[in-house]
Amino acid sequence: MSNRFPFSKSWIFLTVVFTIFGSDAWAWGEEGHSIVAEIAQRRLTQNAAQAITQILRANPNSTPYSTPSLASISTWADEVRYNGPKPNETYNWHFVDIPRQDTHYDPATECPKEKPEQGDCVINELSRLRNELRCTAGDQQLRALKFAVHFVGDIHQPFHTVWENIGGNGITFTTDKLQFKGKTCSADKCSTPPDNLHKMWDTTLIRAMEYNWPTFVDDLEAGWLTTDAAKNDNKDDPVAWAEDAHNAAIAFNVWVDAGATLDQAYYDRVTPLISQQLGFAGIRLARYLNDVFSSSQCPYTPRQ
Ligand SMILES: [Zn+2]
Known part of the structure; x- marks a missing residue:
C-alpha cells in the first residue's frame, strides 16, 4: 500500500478541500456531535464528571454555579x-x-507526519489527548477536552475513515436526487443544495431521521443503546474504532456514484448504521473520559 500514493494524501486532501468545498462539510454536524456528547455525559463516573466540571468552570465565560x-x-x-x-x-x-x-489501518501511509503543521490523523491525536487531559491544566486541558469530545465523534463517522473522493466530499448531488422521506422533514428541507455524500452523512440524514437532536438521543436510549452490541462493547482503541467505522461503511454499502439517486431504499439501508455509530461514539467517549479521569498518574499509560 505504501506505493499507492506518490504524494502526501493529506496535502492533496487539504488543497482540494480548500479549493472546492470550503469549511462546512468535515464532521458530523452540530446535531451528530451533540448527540454523541450527550450520550457520554449521561454515562460519566463521578470522578470524570467532577474533573470535567472543574475544567469547564475554569473557562472564564462560565458562571460559578453552572457548567x-x-x-x-x-x-x-x-x-x-x-x-x-x-x-x-x-x-x-x-x-x-x-x-x-x-x-485494516496502516499507520505508515495513512497517518502521515511529514507536514506537522497540519497534524497527522485522528487516531494519533486521540491517543495523545489521553495524556493531555490527565496531565495538563488550565487552557491546555480545556482545549484537550474540547478536542477529545469532537474527535471521538469524528472517528465514528464512516466517511472520516475512507480516503476515496475526499471521504465522499467529491461525490455531489442535486436536491432532486434526494428522494427519501424523513421522519420529521422532507428531504429537501433537510438539505441545502448542492450537496455531497459526506455532508449527507454529517447532517442531512441525521436531520431526516429526527430533526430535534435531544429527541434523537431519547430514541437511541430507548433503541440502539439497549442492544447487545451496545451493552457488550468494550473497544477502547482508536485503531479499532476507525477500522470498525471503515468496515461498517463497506458492510452497509454506503457508497454511491456521483449523480445517483438517494432513494428510500438507501435511507432504510444506511440509517441503522448512523444510529449505531452515534451510539458507539457516545458510549466510547464516556469510557474514554472515565478512564482518563480514573487516576492522576502521569504520564498516562494505557490499561493492559
Ligand atoms: Zn471534525
Missing part, C-alpha cells in the same frame, strides 16, 4: 480548524485516510 455541557463544546474543534492562531495545524486530526477496499 457547560459536553454538547456545548462538541463542535469547537471545527471552528478552530481554519480560524485558530495557527490555522490548519489541527486539520488532519479530524479523519484518517484508509483506502476504501482495505480492511
Whole structure:
C-alpha cells in the first residue's frame, strides 16, 4: 500500500478541500456531535464528571454555579480548524485516510507526519489527548477536552475513515436526487443544495431521521443503546474504532456514484448504521473520559 500514493494524501486532501468545498462539510454536524456528547455525559463516573466540571468552570465565560455541557463544546474543534492562531495545524486530526477496499489501518501511509503543521490523523491525536487531559491544566486541558469530545465523534463517522473522493466530499448531488422521506422533514428541507455524500452523512440524514437532536438521543436510549452490541462493547482503541467505522461503511454499502439517486431504499439501508455509530461514539467517549479521569498518574499509560 505504501506505493499507492506518490504524494502526501493529506496535502492533496487539504488543497482540494480548500479549493472546492470550503469549511462546512468535515464532521458530523452540530446535531451528530451533540448527540454523541450527550450520550457520554449521561454515562460519566463521578470522578470524570467532577474533573470535567472543574475544567469547564475554569473557562472564564462560565458562571460559578453552572457548567457547560459536553454538547456545548462538541463542535469547537471545527471552528478552530481554519480560524485558530495557527490555522490548519489541527486539520488532519479530524479523519484518517484508509483506502476504501482495505480492511485494516496502516499507520505508515495513512497517518502521515511529514507536514506537522497540519497534524497527522485522528487516531494519533486521540491517543495523545489521553495524556493531555490527565496531565495538563488550565487552557491546555480545556482545549484537550474540547478536542477529545469532537474527535471521538469524528472517528465514528464512516466517511472520516475512507480516503476515496475526499471521504465522499467529491461525490455531489442535486436536491432532486434526494428522494427519501424523513421522519420529521422532507428531504429537501433537510438539505441545502448542492450537496455531497459526506455532508449527507454529517447532517442531512441525521436531520431526516429526527430533526430535534435531544429527541434523537431519547430514541437511541430507548433503541440502539439497549442492544447487545451496545451493552457488550468494550473497544477502547482508536485503531479499532476507525477500522470498525471503515468496515461498517463497506458492510452497509454506503457508497454511491456521483449523480445517483438517494432513494428510500438507501435511507432504510444506511440509517441503522448512523444510529449505531452515534451510539458507539457516545458510549466510547464516556469510557474514554472515565478512564482518563480514573487516576492522576502521569504520564498516562494505557490499561493492559
Ligand atoms: Zn471534525
